[in-house]
Amino acid sequence: MELITGAEILVRCLKEEGVEYLFGYPGGAVLHIYDALYVQEDVKHILVRHEQAALHAADGYSRACGKPGVALVTSGPGLTNAVTGIANAYMDSVPLVVFSGQVPTALIGNDAFQEVDAVGITRPCVKHNFLVRDIKNLAETIKKAFFIATTGRPGPVLIDLPKDVTIAKAEYHYPKKVKLRSYNPTIKGHAGQIRKAVDMILSAKRPIMYTGGGVILSDGSPELVELTQLLGYPITNTLMGLGAYPATDKQFIGMLGMHGTYEANMAMHDCDVLIAIGARFDDRVTGKIEKFCPHARIVHVDIDPSSISKNVQVDIPIVGSVPNVLRAMISVIRDEKLKPDTEALGKWWRQIDEWRGIKSLSYRQSNEIIKPQFVIQKLYEVTQGQAIITSDVGQHQMWAAQYYHFDRPRQWINSGGLGTMGFGLPAAMGAKFAFPDQDVACVTGDGSIQMMLQELATMKQYNTPVKIVNLNNGYLGMVRQWQEFFYQKRYCMTYFESLPDFVMLAEAYGHVGMRIDKPRDVEGALREAFAMKDRTVFLDFITDQTENVFPMIPSGGGQNEMLLAERDEMVSTHDEGMVLL
Amino acid sequence: MNNNNRHLISILLENEAGALSRVANLFSARGYNIESLTVAPTDDPTLSRLTLVTSGNEQVIEQIVKQLNKLIDVVKLIDLSETDAIERELMLIKTKANGEQRAEMKRLSDIFGGRILDVTDATYTIELTGDGEKLDNFLRAVERDAILEVVRSGATGIARGQKALHI
Numbered sequence: 001m002e003l004i005t006g007a008e009i010l011v012r013c014l015k016e017e018g019v020e021y022l023f024g025y026p027g028g029a030v031l032h033i034y035d036a037l038y039v040q041e042d043v044k045h046i047l048v049r050h051e052q053a054a055l056h057a058a059d060g061y062s063r064a065c066g067k068p069g070v071a072l073v074t075s076g077p078g079l080t081n082a083v084t085g086i087a088n089a090y091m092d093s094v095p096l097v098v099f100s101g102q103v104p105t106a107l108i109g110n111d112a113f114q115e116v117d118a119v120g121i122t123r124p125c126v127k128h129n130f131l132v133r134d135i136k137n138l139a140e141t142i143k144k145a146f147f148i149a150t151t152g153r154p155g156p157v158l159i160d161l162p163k164d165v166t167i168a169k170a171e172y173h174y175p176k177k178v179k180l181r182s183y184n185p186t187i188k189g190h191a192g193q194i195r196k197a198v199d200m201i202l203s204a205k206r207p208i209m210y211t212g213g214g215v216i217l218s219d220g221s222p223e224l225v226e227l228t229q230l231l232g233y234p235i236t237n238t239l240m241g242l243g244a245y246p247a248t249d250k251q252f253i254g255m256l257g258m259h260g261t262y263e264a265n266m267a268m269h270d271c272d273v274l275i276a277i278g279a280r281f282d283d284r285v286t287g288k289i290e291k292f293c294p295h296a297r298i299v300h301v302d303i304d305p306s307s308i309s310k311n312v313q314v315d316i317p318i319v320g321s322v323p324n325v326l327r328a329m330i331s332v333i334r335d336e337k338l339k340p341d342t343e344a345l346g347k348w349w350r351q352i353d354e355w356r357g358i359k360s361l362s363y364r365q366s367n368e369i370i371k372p373q374f375v376i377q378k379l380y381e382v383t384q385g386q387a388i389i390t391s392d393v394g395q396h397q398m399w400a401a402q403y404y405h406f407d408r409p410r411q412w413i414n415s416g417g418l419g420t421m422g423f424g425l426p427a428a429m430g431a432k433f434a435f436p437d438q439d440v441a442c443v444t445g446d447g448s449i450q451m452m453l454q455e456l457a458t459m460k461q462y463n464t465p466v467k468i469v470n471l472n473n474g475y476l477g478m479v480r481q482w483q484e485f486f487y488q489k490r491y492c493m494t495y496f497e498s499l500p501d502f503v504m505l506a507e508a509y510g511h512v513g514m515r516i517d518k519p520r521d522v523e524g525a526l527r528e529a530f531a532m533k534d535r536t537v538f539l540d541f542i543t544d545q546t547e548n549v550f551p552m553i554p555s556g557g558g559q560n561e562m563l564l565a566e567r568d569e570m571v572s573t574h575d576e577g578m579v580l581l
Numbered sequence: 582m583n584n585n586n587r588h589l590i591s592i593l594l595e596n597e598a599g600a601l602s603r604v605a606n607l608f609s610a611r612g613y614n615i616e617s618l619t620v621a622p623t624d625d626p627t628l629s630r631l632t633l634v635t636s637g638n639e640q641v642i643e644q645i646v647k648q649l650n651k652l653i654d655v656v657k658l659i660d661l662s663e664t665d666a667i668e669r670e671l672m673l674i675k676t677k678a679n680g681e682q683r684a685e686m687k688r689l690s691d692i693f694g695g696r697i698l699d700v701t702d703a704t705y706t707i708e709l710t711g712d713g714e715k716l717d718n719f720l721r722a723v724e725r726d727a728i729l730e731v732v733r734s735g736a737t738g739i740a741r742g743q744k745a746l747h748i
Contacts, residue, residue: 119599120599120602123599123602123603123606124606124610127653128653129599131598131599148653180653181656181748182595182653182654182655182656182657183653304651305647305650305651306644306647306648306650306651308647309640309643309644310644313640
């Protein structure tokens, strides 16, 4: 009987789970684990420069390739730094397994050096968490963590490891399977409900498919495409769902929600049957709930029962995994040779095309000053729509979502739920680890990029060449936009009077830096940057400081109350809307 | 939409460290009401039985049930208010028992089926079991000044008939 240490057990378990990369940062409580990592080569440890980045990198890796992301941090500040990253993954349902060091069991609760109640702090932002007090439970707990993180509605799972547990020895046995009596997600949709849903879907005169991140997480894109094309219905994706349906297809009517297209939001408002798939009726999508889809009967497919009828009451709920349920729907339609109401559909499409004619994403081009939208359009052209795009949070995020047309799932990686500035750069690094041969670009702004800037060093160390597209307007643009519209242009704390020279900064980290301030140079710079396959290039685009994101549904507004660029006088929203953010 | 009904929810919970906090945390994080909560191990040492009283409209209660079921440590639950159920709560009450009050207090306790557990020359300690309403009625019947201390266990319950919550 071979006895090995807890640290060795951990590393062996990771190997058995097929973990390629472990993103982490060492410290006192995890020294034994780092020692066990030192003597093997299967699990590659990536040394980030801040624990939050370890989580975002693991997160970006997972979103890009679908496998769970794995991170390792030390106790105390290591864990607290990681919390933002854990919460970010939780909000966007990304499968992560996070290991945190903990003080020895005998010291727990004694306010020991670098002690923090990791399980307590993370409880509200994990799918589940464990404190392993006995080495005998270690391997099984790790198996459970991977199982819970990756099944059902995915999410982060944390395992807190007291130092003595990593030192103690036990026999190694990794269970092939675990069964949890209290956890058994429903995968297969209810046949009766599916049948009823199909009838409702086909009875529609003005249908719309509204699909979200759940389609991507469940790899349900092929089924979604098949069903949508079989029906011939218009489809809109949420911010998290972009790429699940090819954006260049004619049935795609753009993103919906606060900064969605005119046609998507108008079609949502006027639809008579709403087919919601793997989407959760987030407040950025619904606007004011009372005004949401006033004429619609609603079908909602989701693997998480608590997402159904949470914000909006639905008529036909179906709990199940997206590909599974959609396949069943497709079978019913094909087997029974059912057809949608083509006449009504033709009329509906004519209406939608009329809305499309408004061209709600148009903006006024300039020869003098770079428009941020123009940069994204050129980025799309130069990369031929094929790059993996990560983004930070703010105006640049919305422009990336609007102007880069994502044709495949897992191509668009952004912080949707938590809205974490600083996510983009480490996430891009994580995506690059998953797909070293693909172009990866991080669309960011001068505010967001400074939140995780230190990762430029990690990217140098591991040679993960990412193109950083910095839309530099000197402002915290999205906050400035709100101050302009709703706070009578009182720009409180949104202007950076001092910014670093990003070109020099990139060079200081060993990368290539470029500053671009003329519209005519945008395309050339992008081509030059993407031609440097093995270099990280920081493209600092000096953009229009006052550009705003349109269309916009002001808070408290309904989906048909959009403000369009150059058209609407922005009016101060009413008090209720202010509360709604 | 505003009829906030009282619900008695009974949960079989993994008997593990932190399981109770997960339930309590859920209620505070999502802003749900929690009126009372009792928890103790069951005949199966791996399981605890947790009973809580909450209130909300139909939609809120539906979300509470779904969110509870989503917790990995929740094995099974039943909303006892949706079924024919027995509800019981234990109350210990210490009262003044002086002069005329002494006989009156004893009578009142008898009427409510209480038991006097402890007696001093100036006090009674009474045990009373029943549903919440009965305990409230007893407290109303006792003169306000006579009450020295009240301890209530919080409601617990079980379904009537063959229906049983087990795994």
